[in-house]
Amino acid sequence: MNIDNLVKPTSLTEAYKLLTADQSNTVIAGGAWLKMSKRTIKNGIDLTAINSLKGIKEEADVIRIGSMTTLSEIERDETLKQYYSGILPQAIAQIMGVGLRNLVTIGGNIMSKHGFSDIATPLLALPCTLEFHHQGILSFAEFIEQKPLKKDILKAIILEKQDGRGYFKKVKKTALDFAILNLALTKDENGFALAIGSRPSIAMNAKEAETYLSQQPILNDTVIKKAATMALKHVKLGDNPRASKAYRSALLETYMLRGLHHLNQTNPQEGASK
Ligand SMILES: Cc1cc2nc3c(=O)[nH]c(=O)nc-3n(C[C@H](O)[C@H](O)[C@H](O)COP(=O)(O)OP(=O)(O)OC[C@H]3O[C@@H](n4cnc5c(N)ncnc54)[C@H](O)[C@@H]3O)c2cc1C
Known part of the structure; x- marks a missing residue:
């Protein structure tokens, strides 16, 4: 550069x-x-002199993460560790090493729209909007669909305060590697959200599976298997040098089953991926 x-x-x-x-x-x-x-x-x-873009602030109904907040700050934040079982800090803690996370910002990650982003997947499964200087508020899904990306400055990531539980899984070959597949699942009073990333394209919601799961009175094995089949049918997976489409499909099914069982069985604060 x-x-x-x-x-x-x-x-x-x-x-x-x-x-x-x-x-x-x-x-x-x-x-x-x-x-x-x-x-x-x-x-x-260089945005480093604009203080309003820095840090995490808890307000009455929302948590605001300034776009210039570093990944390390998010990883260590006690409020975010409790929010939806802490899936955002958990996902961030798996990005490269501490040195990189001390430097890299959440705004830079989002605006890069990386297919491999470990941040886009949990944000798509959380009640989250993006605040821009010129365009105002966009949902995360609207932002992903915006092509070409409008020249604008991302001010903040706004997380709506709700009681919810979550599960996040990053599948990778080695500790410092990019993801082969990312999966985030959340459940709150509005129902389920399911996002798949590193498909290898940018993350997307499995909308049909989300609607189906949210309509079920109980989550038993039959419901879980049917939701996994729906996600496999509607989420577009592909090949790249890291993994084949067939392998990604097997991973999606496996971790969706594990994630739903995890949400069904564990205590709300446990979001650790298995
Ligand atoms: C070696 C390496 C390994 C990585 N591994 C992973 C990984 O495993 N998983 C993962 O998710 N990510 C990974 N990343 C990506 C990283 O998380 C960030 O996405 C990336 O570094 C960009 O963040 P940055 O703060 O450096 O942004 P920059 O490099 O400064 O900017 C990136 C882009 O975003 C734009 N931009 C930045 N901030 C704003 C803003 N507020 N408003 C408008 N536009 C803005 C810039 O103009 C530029 O186009 C890796 C990065 C590196 C260098």
Whole structure:
């Protein structure tokens, strides 16, 4: 990456004006992903001086995670460890090593729309919206569907406070590797949410299985097996050098069964993946 000029705005208005002034002007967050690209950037817009983008704040009805919050801060946050069995910090704790997590931001991960993102999968299964400077509030699913991505600044990730339980599984070959498949399941008073990521494309909800599960009075073996069959039918899986479509299908079925049994049987604070 080559940056002709590095600017450090102190307000969002100034940052957005700079971002939209030239096609090559680019926001820089942790810079870890951008650093590996061969792009030339006319103006690199460093967001580190905008304090409103940093940190995790608990409000009456929501938890706000500023887009410049590092992955380590989220991993250590006590409120998030209790939220839906802690699936967001659990997923983040499995991304590379501490050094990277101290640098990389949640905003940078979301805006990169990585197929392998370990963050997109749990966020799609949580009651979550994204707040942008120009576009306002978007649901996470609306953001994923936005093509091409509009030039804008992500301000915060907003998690609605609800009593819910969750399960997250990242399947990978080695500790520091990208995921072969990610799966997140949650249950709250509105029903079930099921998101599959690293398919290898970006995460998506298994909507038919979610609706079916949410309508069932009890979760028995027959219901769980039928929901897994529905997810396999409607979630598009594919091949890449990490795994074949057939292997991903077997993993999806296995971890969906384990996740649903886990949600059915365990105490609400236990979200640890098995
Ligand atoms: C070696 C390595 C291994 C990794 N392994 C994994 C992994 O296993 N799982 C995983 O999920 N992730 C992984 N990542 C990706 C990482 O989690 C981040 O997604 C990535 O580094 C981007 O975050 P950043 O803060 O470095 O953003 P940058 O590199 O600074 O920015 C990335 C993109 O987001 C844009 N952007 C950043 N912040 C904003 C904002 N607030 N508003 C608008 N646009 C913005 C930038 O303009 C740029 O286009 C890995 C990264 C590296 C370098």
